[in-house]
Amino acid sequence: xxxxxxxxxxxxxxxxxxxxxxxxxxxxxxxxxxxxxxxxxxxxxxxxxxxxxxxxxxxxxxxxxxxxx
Amino acid sequence: xxxxxxxxxxxxxxxxxxxxxxxxxxxxxxxxxxxxxxxxxxxxxxxxxxxxxxxxxxxxxxxxxxxxxxxxxxxxxxxxxxxxxxxxxxxxxxxxxxxxxxxxxxxxxxxxxxxxxxxxxxxxxxxxxxxxxx
Numbered sequence: 423x424x425x426x427x428x429x430x431x432x433x434x435x436x437x438x439x440x441x442x443x444x445x446x447x448x449x450x451x452x453x454x455x456x457x458x459x460x461x462x463x464x465x466x467x468x469x470x471x472x473x474x475x476x477x478x479x480x481x482x483x484x485x486x487x488x489x490x491x
Numbered sequence: 492x493x494x495x496x497x498x499x500x501x502x503x504x505x506x507x508x509x510x511x512x513x514x515x516x517x518x519x520x521x522x523x524x525x526x527x528x529x530x531x532x533x534x535x536x537x538x539x540x541x542x543x544x545x546x547x548x549x550x551x552x553x554x555x556x557x558x559x560x561x562x563x564x565x566x567x568x569x570x571x572x573x574x575x576x577x578x579x580x581x582x583x584x585x586x587x588x589x590x591x592x593x594x595x596x597x598x599x600x601x602x603x604x605x606x607x608x609x610x611x612x613x614x615x616x617x618x619x620x621x622x623x624x625x
Binding site for chain 2: 435436439445446448449452455456457459462466467471473474476477478480481
């Protein structure tokens with residue numbers, strides 16, 4: 423299951439719980455807002471991972487270049 | 492002229508990204524320990540969801556740890572990305588805490604689902620924080 427499918431599944435689960443009366447409107451709203459934050463967390467984590475990979479690539483290139491100096 | 496300007500801008504921007512990546516803050520044991528604490532606390536707190544009083548305390552504790560992590564991360568130079576993640580965790584834990592503050596009868600299912608959100612997000616953050624350069 424990819425990330426978007428996972429979000430869609432969670433949205434369905436929350437809506438089901440709300441429709442079934444297991445959670446009230448305020449709780450449902452809070453969970454949907456939490457889902458929004460989860461999306462932002464994934465974006466921010468991907469940005470950090472991109473920088474980490476770039477950092478690794480730069481340092482590897484510097485080490486390789488240093489071997490010839 | 493336009494091509495020259497566009498090429499200059501591309502070089503300038505990619506240079507900034509490279510510099511940003513090269514000088515990024517490295518792995519920090521305390522940072523990792525704090526995000527791990529949030530994840531673990533969220534996982535274990537699920538067991539207390541039947542007890543509203545305990546769950547309220549757990550929600551406040553999680554908010555406290557998330558604030559602690561944000562305060563720790565935000566003053567480390569070149570640590571913007573981790574600070575963003577910590578801020579996200581603060582927002583998420585604050586939602587849980589606020590629900591308990593305004594409702595004396597929070598449902599067990601809400602407690603479990605909110606804790607799962609916190610746990611999942613902390614895990615995503617933990618994975619990338621653990622990969623920061625040594």
